[in-house]
Amino acid sequence: MSSAWPYEVHYARERDLSADILVVGGGIAGCHAAISAAKRGAKVIVIDKGAVIRSGSGGAGVDHWGGAFTNPCSKISPDEAISSASGHGPMAGAYGMKHIQYITFRESWDAALDMEEWGMAIRDEDDEFVGADFRDEQTKLLFAYDYDSCTTLRVQGADVKVYLYREMKRLGITILDRVMATSLLSEDGIPGTRVIGATGLDVRTGEFYVLGAKATLLATGQPLRIWVFNTELAGLYTAHDDPNCAGDGCAIAWKAGAEFTLMERSMQTSGPLRYPAYGTGNSSNTWYGCTIVDTNGKEVPYVDSDGNVLETVAERFHPKSGQGQARLTPDLAERIRKGEYVLPLYADLPSMPEHERRAIFGLMVCHEGKTRIPVYKTYTEAGFDPDQDMLQANVHAPEVMGRDPVWWDVKTPGAAAPQWRETAFGGGGGLVVDWDMKTNLDGLFAAGNQAAGYMGHVSAAATGRYAGRKMAEYIRTAPQQAPDRGQVELDRARVYRPVSAGSQSNGGIGWKELQAGVCRVMQDYCARDKSETVLRKGLEWLQSIRESEAARAHARNPHELWRTLEVMVRMTVGEMIMHASLARHGSSRDLDFWRVDYPNEDPPEQRKFIVTRLDGEEVRARELPLGFWLQPPYAPDYAENYHLHSAP
Amino acid sequence: MAEDRDRPADAPEADELKDKVEELVGIEAELTSNPATPCAAIVIDAEICTGCNRCVDVCRSDVLMPASTKGRPPVLVYPDECWFCACCVEHCPRPGAIRMEHPLNQRIGWKRKDTGEYFRIGMKDPPPANTRPPVGGWGVRPRRRPSRESSTGCPRTEPR
Numbered sequence: 001m002s003s004a005w006p007y008e009v010h011y012a013r014e015r016d017l018s019a020d021i022l023v024v025g026g027g028i029a030g031c032h033a034a035i036s037a038a039k040r041g042a043k044v045i046v047i048d049k050g051a052v053i054r055s056g057s058g059g060a061g062v063d064h065w066g067g068a069f070t071n072p073c074s075k076i077s078p079d080e081a082i083s084s085a086s087g088h089g090p091m092a093g094a095y096g097m098k099h100i101q102y103i104t105f106r107e108s109w110d111a112a113l114d115m116e117e118w119g120m121a122i123r124d125e126d127d128e129f130v131g132a133d134f135r136d137e138q139t140k141l142l143f144a145y146d147y148d149s150c151t152t153l154r155v156q157g158a159d160v161k162v163y164l165y166r167e168m169k170r171l172g173i174t175i176l177d178r179v180m181a182t183s184l185l186s187e188d189g190i191p192g193t194r195v196i197g198a199t200g201l202d203v204r205t206g207e208f209y210v211l212g213a214k215a216t217l218l219a220t221g222q223p224l225r226i227w228v229f230n231t232e233l234a235g236l237y238t239a240h241d242d243p244n245c246a247g248d249g250c251a252i253a254w255k256a257g258a259e260f261t262l263m264e265r266s267m268q269t270s271g272p273l274r275y276p277a278y279g280t281g282n283s284s285n286t287w288y289g290c291t292i293v294d295t296n297g298k299e300v301p302y303v304d305s306d307g308n309v310l311e312t313v314a315e316r317f318h319p320k321s322g323q324g325q326a327r328l329t330p331d332l333a334e335r336i337r338k339g340e341y342v343l344p345l346y347a348d349l350p351s352m353p354e355h356e357r358r359a360i361f362g363l364m365v366c367h368e369g370k371t372r373i374p375v376y377k378t379y380t381e382a383g384f385d386p387d388q389d390m391l392q393a394n395v396h397a398p399e400v401m402g403r404d405p406v407w408w409d410v411k412t413p414g415a416a417a418p419q420w421r422e423t424a425f426g427g428g429g430g431l432v433v434d435w436d437m438k439t440n441l442d443g444l445f446a447a448g449n450q451a452a453g454y455m456g457h458v459s460a461a462a463t464g465r466y467a468g469r470k471m472a473e474y475i476r477t478a479p480q481q482a483p484d485r486g487q488v489e490l491d492r493a494r495v496y497r498p499v500s501a502g503s504q505s506n507g508g509i510g511w512k513e514l515q516a517g518v519c520r521v522m523q524d525y526c527a528r529d530k531s532e533t534v535l536r537k538g539l540e541w542l543q544s545i546r547e548s549e550a551a552r553a554h555a556r557n558p559h560e561l562w563r564t565l566e567v568m569v570r571m572t573v574g575e576m577i578m579h580a581s582l583a584r585h586g587s588s589r590d591l592d593f594w595r596v597d598y599p600n601e602d603p604p605e606q607r608k609f610i611v612t613r614l615d616g617e618e619v620r621a622r623e624l625p626l627g628f629w630l631q632p633p634y635a636p637d638y639a640e641n642y643h644l645h646s647a648p
Numbered sequence: 649m650a651e652d653r654d655r656p657a658d659a660p661e662a663d664e665l666k667d668k669v670e671e672l673v674g675i676e677a678e679l680t681s682n683p684a685t686p687c688a689a690i691v692i693d694a695e696i697c698t699g700c701n702r703c704v705d706v707c708r709s710d711v712l713m714p715a716s717t718k719g720r721p722p723v724l725v726y727p728d729e730c731w732f733c734a735c736c737v738e739h740c741p742r743p744g745a746i747r748m749e750h751p752l753n754q755r756i757g758w759k760r761k762d763t764g765e766y767f768r769i770g771m772k773d774p775p776p777a778n779t780r781p782p783v784g785g786w787g788v789r790p791r792r793r794p795s796r797e798s799s800t801g802c803p804r805t806e807p808r
Binding site: 003004006049050051053054055056059060116117118119120121126128156158159162163166167170178203204231232239242243244275276279280281346348350351358359362363366367369370372373374376377378379380381382383384385388389390391392559563 | 685686687705706707708709710713714715716723725726728729731732733734735737738739748749750754756757758759760761762767769770771774775776777778779780782783784788789790791792793
């Protein structure tokens with residue numbers, strides 16, 4: 001195919017704009033931040049590589065709204081939640097940033113109320129579930145997973161971004177769609193100092209943006225597809241989150257001298273083996289509590305955390321004190337191999353109580369990300385009827401059958417190659433932020449998945465609205481500074497180099513081949529089992545590629561330029577991961593981090609955050625204790641810090 | 649088995665088959681790259697599409713590009729960058745103009761509990777569509793009046 005480019009192209013033409021606040025990334029965190037800052041009178045610009053009306057990992061929907069500890073039905077307070085073992089939450093683990101988590105617990109319900117005002121249904125307004133076990137008759141709130149503690153709402157958020165976008169437009173926020181951030185601007189052009197804005201590329205027209213701001217929020221996603229970038233086997237089901245999340249925020253903040261942590265954390269991934277998200281019969285997440293049967297209709301038991309078999313469907317949703325979510329019996333794989341259960345397995349929706357069935361397939365599957373059209377509409381139009389039909393579970397490996405990992409993050413040996421890794425889902429690497437969601441650099445804040453150690457839709461909403469308030473406060477005294485021309489020109493020259501680089505016929509290289517090569521380096525030199533010598537060899541490879549093939553990467557249009565720059569971003573993120581991996585001298589089950597030259601698992605002296613940053617050409621590492629958020633200069637308890645910092 | 653070698657009663661006549669094959673005479677071969685990778689999840693019906701490009705505007709990955717002629721359907725230029733979110737389908741103002749079709753390696757099957765029949769996405773002669781709308785219906789809801797304590801974006805509730 002060869003046709004004229006449909007957009008007017010103006011490579012390198014500069015557009016200069018400034019505002020009080022620049023939000024980089026118009027996903028869930030960025031939108032909530034922009035709105036809360038604009039409501040306080042700040043002039044806000046939001047840039048996004050995609051279209052804010054739908055972009056970001058949360059842009060395709062949300063169905064369950066966790067951490068709503070202040071909703072009127074909740075039996076658990078934020079303070080109880082943060083101090084209990086279960087308060088660690090599924091998204092954080094031992095290395096979770098609990099100050100971010102606490103902010104989320106305090107504001108999750110408030111963010112839900114915001115969304116309700118802007119149009120999203122957070123209650124059973126149509127009275128479809130009257131009398132359901134999970135409905136509060138007074139408030140009409142619907143709960144998920146645990147019908148006694150009532151801390152996770154079932155919401156109708158398939159169009160969550162449409163509502164956010166509409167509110168941003170109403171408030172007069174400037175939205176620049178199709179603009180990728182390519183660098184952060186520093187005071188006097190010197191990395192490591194105050195951040196005063198960013199530069200960017202219009203991925204349709206090739207224009208160059210210079211954006212000045214008193215405060216900049218990185219609300220970009222977590223880096224993805226660093227090890228596995230495959231568009232052949234299952235399209236971009238490879239990516240659970242938005243596939244455009246290359247790590248732009250990480251790369252530009254790294255070069256600006258910001259501090260990162262947990263970048264060494266990664267996990268095994270099913271990568272290109274995935275099925276449609278939430279679109280196979282399984283027993284968790286959107287399908288939580290659904291009865292799973294074998295091909296002869298024999299039911300697979302659910303068990304509680306102690307392994308006790310739960311006899312009734314209702315018990316799956318009413319955990320006894322101290323019990324978490326129920327799950328399929330953990331010895332299922334063994335029992336399949338013994339012939340006790342005959343494959344394939346099915347999700348037996350018809351056997352479920354009517355309200356549960358409708359909540360699973362109709363509410364959760366329909367409003368959760370990528371389920372409205374891809375699963376609900378596609379499957380029902382093809383004749384699938386939850387009242388009569390049992391959806392087949394994947395037939396991958398007995399270890400994952402009937403569970404969700406195949407469309408999520410297979411960690412089962414044999415179900416995915418050991419060198420197929422991905423940044424951690426939940427509590428992965430990112431920027432270190434304080435109780436103000438501010439980074440170590442003046443003028444630079446982070447929210448949502450871009451902050452290290454916590455993640456998810458609700459955390460993005462809560463930390464976004466919180467960071468928006470903090471920035472509105474910050475800009476009252478922060479100066480507006482003109483960008484340094486030298487820094488602007490340096491980035492502009494870098495950004496457009498692939499446009500003038502050679503073509504394939506004279507030694508150039510396209511972005512896909514370059515990406516495949518970078519992934520190969522990550523798979524070879526930064527796989528599950530790492531060591532000093534191999535990591536250093538990996539850094540050498542990346543540097544060598546940067547000087548050779550990457551310098552000859554060519555782009556034939558602004559779209560290819562976008563993708564080429566994303567490969568460069570992934571190279572930088574790969575280096576960040578390797579540097580962080582070199583700095584941790586121990587192995588850790590919690591971090592799924594393994595050093596063959598430091599095989600001791602979770603030695604006490606290694607239970608700390610390793611913080612890395614770029615200082616000129618040098619990478620500096622320092623340590624932060626777990627729980628630094630309750631140590632000086634902060635107050636010793638969560639509520640007090642929140643009171644001091646939250647800027648109501 | 650002898651029966652298998654018998655000619656089925658409804659098999660076409662030899663002359664019909666011959667005519668069909670001879671239609672190939674004169675068809676030219678194209679020099680072209682391989683078919684798209686199994687990622688093209690979007691199908692546009694040129695008869696229904698008015699070329700409004702709403703799908704182009706909402707796509708996070710710019711997999712669709714506007715046609716060079718106004719009013720013509722957009723072109724699926726980068727199917728391999730599709731996330732399969734189908735936001736393009738959701739925003740289409742003309743039902744059926746753009747629809748999602750999972751690539752073959754992403755099609756899931758199910759079993760009808762009472763009859764034991766097995767169906768799958770993409771099968772020939774599928775069962776009738778289930779027309780029940782989802783919870784909350786298909787549309788976007790209007791903004792509501794601020795009905796609670798404040799609309800300033802402040803924390804609105806005190807923890808218990």
